[in-house]
Amino acid sequence: MARAPRRPPARRVSVAADGVAVSLARRLGAFSLDVAFTTGPGLTALFGRSGSGKTSVIGLMAGLGRPDRGRIAIGDEVLLDTARGIDVPVHRRRIATVFQEARLLPHLTVRGNLGYGRFFARRRPGPAVSTGTVVEMLGIGHLLERRPAGLSGGERQRVAIGRALLAKPRLLLMDEPLAALDEARKAEILPYIERLRDEAGVPIVYVSHAVAEVARLAGTVVVLEEGRVAAAGPAGLILRRADLLPAHAGEAGALLDMVVAAQDPAGGLTHLSGAAGPLVVPHLARPPGARVRVRVPARDVLVATQAPAGLSARNVLPGRIAALDARGPAVMVEIDCNGVTLAARLTGASVLALGLAPGLPVFAVIKSVAFDPTEVGSRAVEI
Numbered sequence: 001m002a003r004a005p006r007r008p009p010a011r012r013v014s015v016a017a018d019g020v021a022v023s024l025a026r027r028l029g030a031f032s033l034d035v036a037f038t039t040g041p042g043l044t045a046l047f048g049r050s051g052s053g054k055t056s057v058i059g060l061m062a063g064l065g066r067p068d069r070g071r072i073a074i075g076d077e078v079l080l081d082t083a084r085g086i087d088v089p090v091h092r093r094r095i096a097t098v099f100q101e102a103r104l105l106p107h108l109t110v111r112g113n114l115g116y117g118r119f120f121a122r123r124r125p126g127p128a129v130s131t132g133t134v135v136e137m138l139g140i141g142h143l144l145e146r147r148p149a150g151l152s153g154g155e156r157q158r159v160a161i162g163r164a165l166l167a168k169p170r171l172l173l174m175d176e177p178l179a180a181l182d183e184a185r186k187a188e189i190l191p192y193i194e195r196l197r198d199e200a201g202v203p204i205v206y207v208s209h210a211v212a213e214v215a216r217l218a219g220t221v222v223v224l225e226e227g228r229v230a231a232a233g234p235a236g237l238i239l240r241r242a243d244l245l246p247a248h249a250g251e252a253g254a255l256l257d258m259v260v261a262a263q264d265p266a267g268g269l270t271h272l273s274g275a276a277g278p279l280v281v282p283h284l285a286r287p288p289g290a291r292v293r294v295r296v297p298a299r300d301v302l303v304a305t306q307a308p309a310g311l312s313a314r315n316v317l318p319g320r321i322a323a324l325d326a327r328g329p330a331v332m333v334e335i336d337c338n339g340v341t342l343a344a345r346l347t348g349a350s351v352l353a354l355g356l357a358p359g360l361p362v363f364a365v366i367k368s369v370a371f372d373p374t375e376v377g378s379r380a381v382e383i
């Protein structure tokens with residue numbers, strides 16, 4: 001069995017100019033929360049299994065409870081510092097929260113609910129985002145005169161996001177905003193959250209326990225386990241490392257930033273290009289030139305030491321073994337494909353039989369069924 005060299009600890013993100021620095025400690029009955037992390041300027045996922053403390057962190061950040069010890073700063077503005085006696089009241093924190101349930105005001109129309117968000121922005125400094133911009137970004141123009149009861153769950157969430165944005169927040173907290181929606185509604189709302197991330201200019205802290213959702217949306221991932229930060233860093237690094245995702249190790253995989261190169265409607269295929277090499281995936285309804293993020297789960301990658309022939313898989317990328325990490329019966333193999341790291345999950349026996357070792361030239365074979373169109377993210381900017 002291949003033994004991996006000990007890895008350095010997870011890389012941590014640096015504090016961006018408008019990033020958020022959080023440290024919070026609180027005892028909640030038998031549960032003790034003690035976390036410290038910083039966010040990037042885009043979307044940071046708070047990721048962990050049920051009961052790891054995600055909602056508790058969001059609640060303390062929103063000011064819905066007080067930590068025993070803690071500090072929260074957005075850029076250089078300190079909202080909470082228990083050591084210095086600073087505790088900015090909730091209504092002056094300018095942190096907006098979107099919950100699982102949209103919590104719209106039922107007697108008001110969508111327009112009225114959005115107006116309610118604007119009401120809070122009146123005396124807040126900085127340029128106001130226009131209602132028209134928010135309505136367009138979230139695709140809710142046709143809903144303005146309707147009441148919440150007549151909207152789908154996904155539509156209600158889009159209105160709740162719009163209302164939150166119109167309150168001119170400095171930070172948007174989203175606590176599992178898709179959890180109450182079925183798969184079709186989730187697929188419908190994800191592109192709007194991507195636009196929000198890329199266009200609204202407000203940092204987002206997004207709670208989720210779904211790898212696919214985090215892979216699609218996050219620039220930075222903070223992994224919580226039993227009230228502690230188990231790992232934090234760029235999404236591409238955290239999500240491919242089974243050792244950093246103990247509760248989700250079987251779902252580890254690489255994130256590839258790619259561009260739609262060409263469509264092949266007759267074959268029902270889309271050709272993607274990226275630094276790792278070209279990939280062919282089932283048809284994606286995106287125009288040529290669109291930037292996408294593709295997740296390649298490690299369990300869907302095979303490793304060959306010679307260029308495979310007579311293979312039905314279309315996606316074969318040359319590379320070199322970068323690292324081997326034995327985890328129980330499985331070995332996580334990192335493959336450097338032209339500067340992009342792919343991960344493959346092999347058995348120890350396969351690693352021995354192939355004689356895999358760092359530096360060895362190999363071919364990563366990706367089963368094209370690995371590409372689920374609903375898992376492919378859009379990105380207008382680097383995330």
Ligand SMILES: Nc1ncnc2c1ncn2[C@@H]1O[C@H](COP(=O)(O)OP(=O)(O)OP(=O)(O)O)[C@@H](O)[C@H]1O
Pocket residue numbers: 028029030031048049050051052053054055056057209
């Ligand atoms: N007020 C409280 N008193 C006692 N225990 C609490 C309190 N609030 C939360 N807890 C406990 O803290 C732990 C973390 O809960 P939290 O809701 O933050 O987790 P989570 O990661 O958001 O979970 P989920 O994904 O299920 O929402 C749980 O064990 C919960 O029972």
